[in-house]
């Protein structure tokens with residue numbers, strides 16, 4: 672086997688283990704936190720992609736769907752750029768999430784139909800207040816995926832994702848946004864927030880959706 676084929680081979684085995692872990696976690700508790708889980712080469716090329724992108728390609732993040740797009744810097748203060756597969760890194764990411772989608776559909780019969788994702792840059796002290804990614808009956812986002820691209824993130828850097836069990840949970844579980852960490856959770860179930868960080872913080876947030884199209888109404892992209 673060539674060195675590259677060997678590398679791919681190991682990656683595929685690692686992915687299968689990770690995908691199975693995610694499936695089990697989702698089944699048992701609805702969320703899955705996996706430090707150091709995204710393949711290192713993929714994480715690094717995504718990181719390089721963000722670092723080399725022009726600042727102008729990012730836009731202030733809004734809340735809600737395109738037609739009700741609201742900017743509210745009291746709720747969130749990050750900048751985003753949608754991933755469309757224009758770059759090699761973006762394509763690799765979409766291949767990886769597509770493999771995850773296929774795995775979860777076979778394993779859990781989730782009927783995941785499409786995927787959308789964006790890079791997000793949180794400047795120093797930026798945040799995203801407690802929110803849900805979807806509300807029952809209002810959206811067809813079913814599964815949220817977040818991946819982190821931050822080298823050498825320490826506890827004192829802050830910027831944790833806090834995942835709450837329900838509306839009454841005030842403590843939550845904290846996830847450090849360290850390089851390669853992958854968090855997956857049911858979009859309607861878990862309120863969550865991003866705490867302010869003491870340095871720039873880069874993440875990818877993505878959502879798997881079920882097919883919400885009916886009659887002539889084509890489901891809007893976001």
Ligand code: OGA
Pocket residue numbers: 791799804817831832863864865874875876
């Ligand atoms: C989001 C989100 C979490 C993170 O974009 O909806 O919750 O840790 N992001 O970046």
Ligand code: MN
Pocket residue numbers: 802803804863
């Ligand atoms: Mn969110």
